[in-house]
Ligand SMILES: Cc1cc2nc3c(=O)[nH]c(=O)nc-3n(C[C@H](O)[C@H](O)[C@H](O)COP(=O)(O)OP(=O)(O)OC[C@H]3O[C@@H](n4cnc5c(N)ncnc54)[C@H](O)[C@@H]3O)c2cc1C
């Protein structure tokens with residue numbers, strides 16, 4: 001029997017629940033050299049800013065136990081360049097396109113949302129929590145009040161579904177999720193990276209030129225699963241879970257905990273076919289359980 | 305085009321203290337790789353050494369469908385690679401990056417390498433059709449001198465320098481190049497090695513108005529252009545700069561385009 005892998009996330013119909021996470025899939029071009037990107041449910045593009053950004057000094061990556069720190073710092077060609085030069089390529093494919101955006105001020109978020117609302121994209125994902133840029137961005141995401149403010153403002157300009165991406169660097173992610181929901185978010189995605197630091201004992205300096213960076217990969221998965229569990233019990237809007245997903249069963253953990261869809265990040269950088277493998281793994285699991293739809297496993301966790 | 309493959313190791317030997325030469329079977333890489341390109345290797349399954357490790361392609365055997373890499377055992381990743389046996393499989397992305405231009409118009413070349421930077425230069429010499437080919441290699445100490453015969457065989461002359469003077473000339477490879485550069489009339493310099501060395505070679509090439517290609521190293525996330533981790537500063541317009549990416553725009557750059565901090 002065919003498994004129905006499709007999911008509906010706030011009106012966006014995804015052919016399967018696997019989305020490439022922002023910053024680990026570029027604008028799809030590199031991965032398209034290795035895999036058929038039509039097989040993905042969606043692609044969240046590299047974080048966009050209003051003006052092009054250079055990003056941080058290198059080294060921008062440090063390997064850590066079962067994970068990595070990055071301090072890329074939102075290097076990107078800017079939202080206009082994206083629309084003119086990258087979006088047409090993505091649109092030749094069938095994966096949903098999610099525009100991930102970050103700004104220094106709420107006005108910038110609003111301006112980008114207005115611009116992108118007229119572009120041929122499927123949803124906007126607000127990165128209100130990038131740990132790698134000093135100004136702006138991080139401040140909005142770390143308090144419920146900050147989330148409320150930015151979500152409300154941006155929502156006024158959004159003609160596309162609005163996904164608010166939550167940072168784990170808070171004391172209660174359920175509270176920030178609830179704030180996003182009541183301020184009008186159509187979905188939440190989580191988790192962004194955990195702020196971290198790695199030190200080279202030989203040089204007695206941080207490995208990253210930026211000193212600190214965002215932790216991702218298998219090391220963060222248990223934290224992420226717990227947070228997705230808490231958030232999905234708190235909000236009614238769809239939840240997109242991520243953090244350390246490398247295989248089908250990793251994704252299934254998130255879905256059992258309440259995720260309607262998942263994003264795969266770090267794994268894309270190591271295995272170009274990670275999203276496809278994750279998708280096949282979910283399908284196998286659903287089949288094994290005798291369900292007919294992938295969406296059936298969402299939230300079907302049984303607590304001890 | 306680069307591919308994601310499982311390759312089989314056909315040989316491995318420790319050729320100097322902590323330095324290993326590995327022969328790997330792949331018709332695709334041996335047929336398609338160009339000098340300067342690298343492979344990105346998953347050194348083990350699972351989460352130890354989570355990220356791939358970039359290693360230059362040192363030589364290819366096209367009839368034999370194999371390629372060689374040479375690597376220094378440094379930390380966890382290369383440590384696991386050093387423990388591999390013939391017959392073992394490894395997960396490889398490659399060939400990656402751009403390549404050295406070894407076009408036939410370059411008739412009088414110098415190759416300058418330092419430490420683990422010497423390995424891709426062997427492939428340059430294999431590919432080049434230059435008549436005069438002078439090699440200048442630098443190592444920290446005599447125990448780390450590798451591939452001497454291979455380089456000698458492919459060069460019109462070979463100079464070796466060690467930092468501590470335990471083998472060859474005491475000092476650094478660029479210093480020997482400096483001695484020869486005004487008399488040799490080189491039309492291309494190829495260099496790979498630690499940044500201070502590359503800086504010196506680039507400066508020398510600039511002073512003598514000789515074209516120079518250098519291969520850079522940077523910590524990488526993906527190795528194929530998607531994560532933007534491997535940034536390096538390059539010239540942009542009149543006196544501006546931008547971040548290019550070693551894995552995709554490089555690893556080989558025209559020395560004039562690189563901005564050393
Ligand atoms: C384009 C390119 C070509 C290279 N070619 C060769 C080669 O032919 N032979 C060789 O011996 N080495 C080469 N290196 C360096 C080699 O990649 C590192 O020595 C190796 O990644 C170290 O891994 P490790 O786990 O043993 O060390 P660890 O120090 O434990 O590694 C920790 C992390 O730092 C990264 N890292 C450490 N040193 C370097 C470095 N010098 N450059 C980039 N990343 C580093 C690792 O990839 C890993 O992510 C090359 C590097 C680049 C960028």
Ligand SMILES: Cc1cc2nc3c(=O)[nH]c(=O)nc-3n(C[C@H](O)[C@H](O)[C@H](O)COP(=O)(O)O)c2cc1C
Pocket residue numbers: 021022023024046047048070072074100127130165191192193215216217218220242243244245263264265266267525531
């Ligand atoms: C190299 C890198 C770059 C990233 N860039 C962005 C970004 O631009 N915008 C964003 O919202 N998240 C960014 N992230 C965070 C990921 O989208 C994801 O939230 C996080 O890495 C956790 O998932 P993972 O463990 O599967 O990687 C980045 C992550 C990495 C590793």
Ligand code: FES
Pocket residue numbers: 523524525526527528529530531532533534549550551552
């Ligand atoms: S290492 Fe990912 S872009 Fe170069």
